[in-house]
Amino acid sequence: MEKITFEKKLRDYIDAKVPIIYIESFDDNKIEKMVLNVVARRTVLEWNEMDGYFVRKRVEEGKEIIMHEEVREDYGLQDVLKTGVYEKELNRRVLIVKDVHSYLEDPKTVAMFKNACLKIEDGSLDTTFIFISEIVKVPRELEKYMTLLQEDFLDNDEIRQVIVEFLQSYSVGHLHEDLLEEIVIAFKGLSQLEIETILALAFSSKGEIDRETIDLIIEQKQQMIQKAGILEMVPIKESMEDIGGLENLKEWIQKKSKILKNMTKAEEYGVELPKGVLIAGVPGCGKSLNAKASAKLLEVPLLKLDMGRLMGKYVGESESNMRRAIALAEAISPCVLWVDELEKAFAGIGGDGGGAEVTTRLFGQFLTWMQEKKSAVFVVATANNIMKLPPELMRKGRFDEIFYVNLPSERERKTIFEIHIKKRRPNDLKNIDIDKLVGKTKGYSGADIEGIVKEGIESAFVKEKQSVTTEDILEAIEATHSLSEIMKEEIDKLEKEYKNRKFKNASKGE
Numbered sequence: 001m002e003k004i005t006f007e008k009k010l011r012d013y014i015d016a017k018v019p020i021i022y023i024e025s026f027d028d029n030k031i032e033k034m035v036l037n038v039v040a041r042r043t044v045l046e047w048n049e050m051d052g053y054f055v056r057k058r059v060e061e062g063k064e065i066i067m068h069e070e071v072r073e074d075y076g077l078q079d080v081l082k083t084g085v086y087e088k089e090l091n092r093r094v095l096i097v098k099d100v101h102s103y104l105e106d107p108k109t110v111a112m113f114k115n116a117c118l119k120i121e122d123g124s125l126d127t128t129f130i131f132i133s134e135i136v137k138v139p140r141e142l143e144k145y146m147t148l149l150q151e152d153f154l155d156n157d158e159i160r161q162v163i164v165e166f167l168q169s170y171s172v173g174h175l176h177e178d179l180l181e182e183i184v185i186a187f188k189g190l191s192q193l194e195i196e197t198i199l200a201l202a203f204s205s206k207g208e209i210d211r212e213t214i215d216l217i218i219e220q221k222q223q224m225i226q227k228a229g230i231l232e233m234v235p236i237k238e239s240m241e242d243i244g245g246l247e248n249l250k251e252w253i254q255k256k257s258k259i260l261k262n263m264t265k266a267e268e269y270g271v272e273l274p275k276g277v278l279i280a281g282v283p284g285c286g287k288s289l290n291a292k293a294s295a296k297l298l299e300v301p302l303l304k305l306d307m308g309r310l311m312g313k314y315v316g317e318s319e320s321n322m323r324r325a326i327a328l329a330e331a332i333s334p335c336v337l338w339v340d341e342l343e344k345a346f347a348g349i350g351g352d353g354g355g356a357e358v359t360t361r362l363f364g365q366f367l368t369w370m371q372e373k374k375s376a377v378f379v380v381a382t383a384n385n386i387m388k389l390p391p392e393l394m395r396k397g398r399f400d401e402i403f404y405v406n407l408p409s410e411r412e413r414k415t416i417f418e419i420h421i422k423k424r425r426p427n428d429l430k431n432i433d434i435d436k437l438v439g440k441t442k443g444y445s446g447a448d449i450e451g452i453v454k455e456g457i458e459s460a461f462v463k464e465k466q467s468v469t470t471e472d473i474l475e476a477i478e479a480t481h482s483l484s485e486i487m488k489e490e491i492d493k494l495e496k497e498y499k500n501r502k503f504k505n506a507s508k509g510e
């Protein structure tokens, strides 16, 4: 059932005597089985932090019998390398090292691997090192001895086959075709082992595979995200009703949600899957709010991509992280992928120096993915300052649309006040003169208004008043500086730029 391509690549690299094969995988058990399969006639040694060092042999008839022939506790990785190389214990053998990434930070271990690689190259040692880890760290010293190998995810037909085989082996009857389809889609991005484990779990607890199995799958995916640590699963409470104004943007998202929610039908009809939206503009005016509300509207998880976390200090680490982030998002899909503060991520593109080079490569990777994306990962990118964004990002074909958000208009401020007062003091709403508040808050952002409402309510409470009045909130306005007071010049400049570039206004005209 494994993809031939991956196993074949592994076999080819081993045959070609590549000293180190670094396999990037979440599922080391599966990879280990595959290695045993591929190196049928060679003894496989393994070292990992938990169990130490032991020997595994594969014995005849396609059935593996695992033998812990020799378990050497307190035998560190450096001991393995030392005796392995000098006493030739590693000769004509394969050494699997699991979760190797943290050991590759240690200069002595790296030097010992390098020494072994030199011997492999000059023919005095015949060993293949197989690193399995979900994190890729390639120290510069080992770069030329190493090949990176990534797993292919199972495609829909393969997932379907795993499920059908499972049902047969447990003599469970057929699933309804619609349910089977839903389960197949939910399983996307999980390994065969994970799929079988979840099926077994669902079956042992309920005696059948049903819709609740999908909840188990989603739980499993959440754990994957947490474990990988490069994406954050953001809890969503906000919905479209919590956003005041920005009707053009909201309507556009509603339209796209209709497509995303009826993906199969839409594709059959000839509609292309939406790629995503870039929302630019003044801070505190509802950009993040829109990312969250989009996920709520689509009823899918919201994954936040933090570019700062992607940047690693080892060769290829940032690119590998980006690849993993994308693979994870595709695995979790359908989902919303929120790239916050896009301008920070891609600042320094095209500049000189190592940092800029990595950023430029990451950017290229991201653009290519956006361009070719066929999965139901809806990207919501937000940016405060588009002047810092590379123009390629804003060309057609990347985002479906680019919106800019401005400081809220009079009409918008009115709804924003209503939303925030209603949320906290629903009974006071009718006694508050919203128009008066609106008149005094020209140039204030949505976040400013929220702050003012909170402040007004707090001071009314401290004064032990029964209800919150217009006066309380007016006092809070007096005490607050508006965003446009603080950054007027910058806001004006940005607005001009948005108009020049013909971005869509997120708000409807007055």
Ligand code: ADP
Binding pocket: 242, 243, 244, 245, 246, 282, 283, 284, 285, 286, 287, 288, 289, 290, 382, 416, 419, 445, 446, 447, 448, 450
């Ligand atoms: P940014 O545009 O910087 O991403 P946010 O969306 O995070 O701003 O806004 C910060 C907070 O300000 C929100 O959580 C919300 O409470 C309030 N806010 C901003 N804009 C609006 C709006 N249009 N309607 C209602 N609340 C808003």
